[in-house]
Amino acid sequence: MDVQRVILIAALALVSYLMVLQWNDxxxxxxxxxxxxxxxxxxxxxxxxxxxxxxxxxxxxxxxxxxxxxxxxxxxQAEAESGNxxxxxxxxxxxxxxxxxxxxxxxxxxxxxxxxxxxxxxxxxxxxxxxxxxxxxxxxxxxxxxxxxxxxxxxxxxxxxxxxxxxxxxxxxxxxxxxxxxxxxxxxxxxxxxxxxxxxxxxxxxxxxxxxxxxxxxxxxxxxDPSQQTSMGMQSxxxxxxxxxxxxxxxxxxxxxxxxxxxxxxxxxxxxxxxxxxxxxxxxxxxxxxxxxxxxxxxxxxxxxxxxxxxxxxxxxxxxxxxxxxxxxxxxxxxxxxxxxxxxxxYGWLWWIASPLYMLLKWIHSVVGNWGLAIIGITILVKGALFHLNAKAFKSMAKMRKFGPEMARLKELYGDDRQKMSQEMMKLYQKEKINPLGGCLPILVQMPVFIALYWVLMESVELRHAPFYGYIQDLSQMDPYFILPILMGVTMFIQQMLNPTPPDPMQAKMMKMLPILFTFFFLWFPAGLVLYWLVNNILSIAQQWVINKQIEAGEAKG
Structure with a gap:
């Protein structure tokens, strides 16, 4: 039965992929x-x-x-004929x-x-x-x-x-x-x-x-605008x-x-x-x-x-x-x-962040000679600059994931008494030094950087008709075969697997739908922007995986 379900899902995904290709044509x-x-x-x-x-x-x-x-x-007065x-x-x-x-x-x-x-x-x-x-x-x-x-x-x-x-x-x-x-x-x-x-x-x-x-x-x-060829996302x-x-x-x-x-x-x-x-x-x-x-x-x-x-x-x-x-x-x-x-x-109201990012992107390109590699390079540098902020967020989420079973037990035990459940949750947070909002502030701090970088990639004429490798010959246009958006959606799904499951079942279902929604949304985004998000997700997965292993190792030693 499970094998049949997997085959059916795979066939449905293939048909959907072909339908999207045809719709785009x-x-x-x-x-x-x-x-x-x-x-x-x-x-x-x-x-x-x-x-x-x-x-x-x-x-x-x-x-x-x-x-x-x-x-x-x-x-x-009368007008004579134009010349050549x-x-x-x-x-x-x-x-x-x-x-x-x-x-x-x-x-x-x-x-x-x-x-x-x-x-x-x-x-x-x-x-x-x-x-x-x-x-x-x-x-x-x-x-x-x-x-x-x-x-x-x-x-x-x-x-x-x-x-x-x-x-x-x-x-x-x-x-x-x-x-x-x-x-x-x-x-x-x-x-x-x-x-x-x-x-x-x-x-x-x-x-x-x-x-x-x-x-x-x-x-x-x-x-x-004849130079505006993207049909979805922010418009210039x-x-x-x-x-x-x-x-x-x-x-x-x-x-x-x-x-x-x-x-x-x-x-x-x-x-x-x-x-x-x-x-x-x-x-x-x-x-x-x-x-x-x-x-x-x-x-x-x-x-x-x-x-x-x-x-x-x-x-x-x-x-x-x-x-x-x-x-x-x-x-x-x-x-x-x-x-x-x-x-x-x-670059919008974040021009004061976007302008330095553009200069950095241009400098990286002068070194590597490929705008796709320059996008990867600037993503790595930005990720490195925000490493400690991301680490705090990922550690908070890792602890939430570690103590997820205990939180579920408290919810089942005191589910009918919300006040008592909140008190027991606070005791658990204080005992294990968990900050339930620890993952929010670093993400909010880095969001302006991500938005500014988005506009840099969107507005840079250097990316117009700039090739990457293989079949991607224009980073300013969408991926013609949707491979990058699909990979980006897969990395989002992997990220969710590494993060704690929300205690609310409805919220958990909505979170599971996010990779699908984002994948569909990114199908018509310029390939350069999708490449940026894909690389950023891969780096986040690597950092989250290492932090999870460190916390699990600390628990084993304890």
């Missing part, structure tokens, strides 16, 4: 089909000529309502710039694949039928060429193809404004950097002052972030923008659009007071900044600047670009 997280199509279209149109497949700047009068205006904005898109490539950026307005309408990241082992780069910015996410900038105000409602200025460039060959690359777009002033919109790129310095050089060759305002903004629709933030003198990191998500506009005037600062692993941001030049705002126009979400009015005297020239970032949440680069920009790597 049918209904699991999608693999960014729209992004792959975008990259393909981009690759097919990388030449000098503009084709119908390339994203186009809009030409209808209502579309330009997304450009911010000032009280001195001009009236409507300008293709700019560096070692880390692959951009398309529309000469109509000089906007960045597509940004691919060659160092980050769209999909695992894909030959196509991840596309952060794009403008097509699937998604709108672009970076706009220009000059508005009295004489600004972008001030005209329904029209964007048409810049010209010497080439339509630019490739970084050296340490820096400068791309100039030129324009003669209606006032007669000569304007150069200059993009400056540096090797290995995701930032783009955008300069507007105004050469006033007229007899009157040239008055204008610099703006930079990010326009995005409300589509889901998707939305805008503003940094001002009053609040160095203020989230304004799409729901907030649906309800009201955000507006603030502050010295310096920045604005960003954040998603899992990647972000885009405008950082105006320091030393001035800027107006930051969010708006929703024609179903599009816009966040950006406006500079104070500047004036260029006749015969003079002036340069106004801003920096645009489009790339991964790379701590080192973000720290160099602007104060607090690294906070877009959101």
């Amino acid at each position: 049918d209904y699991g997280p999608a693999q960014q089909p729209q992004q792959a199509a975008t990259v393909s279209a981009y690759a097919n149109n990388s030449g000098n000529s503009q084709t119908s497949e390339l994203p186009q700047a809009t030409t209808d009068a209502t579309a330009s309502a997304d450009i911010p205006v000032t009280d001195s904005s001009a009236g409507v 898109l300008i293709h700019i490539r560096t070692d880390v950026l692959d951009l398309l710039v529309d000469p109509r307005g000089g906007d960045i309408i597509q940004a691919a990241l060659p160092q980050h694949d769209a999909l695992l082992n894909s030959e196509q780069p991840f596309v952060l910015l794009e403008q097509n039928s699937n998604r709108t996410y672009v970076a706009q900038s220009g000059l508005i105000g009295t004489h600004g060429p972008d001030a005209t409602a329904g029209a964007r200025p048409l810049y010209t460039s010497e080439q339509t193809e630019y490739v970084l060959d050296g340490d820096t690359l400068v791309v100039d777009l030129k324009l003669t404004a209606d006032s007669g002033a000569q304007i150069t919109k200059r993009f400056t790129f540096a090797k290995g950097e995701y930032k783009v310095v955008v300069d507007f050089i105004v050469n006033n060759t007229t007899a009157e002052n040239f008055d204008s305002v610099l703006f930079g903004q990010i326009k995005r629709d409300g589509s889901p 933030y998707l939305g805008a972030v503003f940094s001002t003198s009053e609040n160095n990191y203020q989230k304004v998500d799409f729901d907030d923008m649906d309800e009201e506009r955000f507006k603030a005037t502050t010295p310096d600062g920045w604005v960003a659009m954040v998603q899992h692993y990647f972000l885009s941001a405008w950082i105006p030049a320091p030393g001035a007071e800027y107006t930051y705002e969010s708006r929703k126009v024609n179903g599009q979400y816009l966040v950006g900044f406006m500079s104070p009015n500047f004036s260029v005297a006749p015969g003079q020239s002036q340069t106004v600047s801003a920096t645009f970032y489009a790339g991964p949440k790379d701590v080192e680069q973000l720290e160099k670009i602007a104060p607090n920009l690294d906070l877009t790597i959101d």
Whole structure:
């Protein structure tokens, strides 16, 4: 009978496992089909000529309502056709710039694949039928060429193809404004950097002052985050972030923008659009007071900044600047670009624990050369740092387990008299020096460390498409065969076997269900996170087993 039961349970487990695999194939997280199509279209149109497949700047009068205006904005004028898109490539950026307005309408990241082992780069910015996410900038105000409602200025460039060959690359777009002033919109790129310095050089060759305002903004629709591929567990933030003198990191998500506009005037600062692993941001030049705002126009979400009015005297020239970032949440680069920009790597309220853990994880990786081994290494180090706290908890649980039969006897003897049973239990605790709450405090102390480490593993772009060993080729994605979650569930069951059985039968049944529930919950977690929990459980089992043996040996000697 027992053999039949074991065979039945094994068969049921196998069928359940196969059903979960099939369910994942049918209904699991999608693999960014729209992004792959975008990259393909981009690759097919990388030449000098503009084709119908390339994203186009809009030409209808209502579309330009997304450009911010000032009280001195001009009236409507006709708009000419756009020129050929300008293709700019560096070692880390692959951009398309529309000469109509000089906007960045597509940004691919060659160092980050769209999909695992894909030959196509991840596309952060794009403008097509699937998604709108672009970076706009220009000059508005009295004489600004972008001030005209329904029209964007048409810049010209010497080439339509630019490739970084050296340490820096400068791309100039030129324009003669209606006032007669000569304007150069200059993009400056540096090797290995995701930032783009955008300069507007105004050469006033007229007899009157040239008055204008610099703006930079990010326009995005409300589509889901294409880099968020995990369907369960904590989700990374998707939305805008503003940094001002009053609040160095203020989230304004799409729901907030649906309800009201955000507006603030502050010295310096920045604005960003954040998603899992990647972000885009405008950082105006320091030393001035800027107006930051969010708006929703024609179903599009816009966040950006406006500079104070500047004036260029006749015969003079002036340069106004801003920096645009489009790339991964790379701590080192973000720290160099602007104060607090690294906070877009959101570790939550435990950032003060998570940041050192991230630096430790990165250092371990520099030694072992594998992010999976780095996760194992940091788990061991964290476990070692908390060794004595864990030892106290495990000793308390071991004593509870040792005197479990005696506690059961007292419960059976005084079960009808709860007051008497409590008195006898307290006598037993005092006699054997048992602290029934001894296992709680150490666990509570180490929980912030575990949660912070969870967020480090969740937010680290370095883990995206990072292989471990064998079939696990992406630690940021779930285990395709669910082997790690199942092993994690087994280790939880072993841990329960080493711990005392709760005296309450209902509580004991619930505890037995926990490994099953946690296993199911972890099925769709990123493999790196499951690896962390698995290693942590194995270390806990080893420590608990040794402590149990020590207490049993002490009892035998006594």
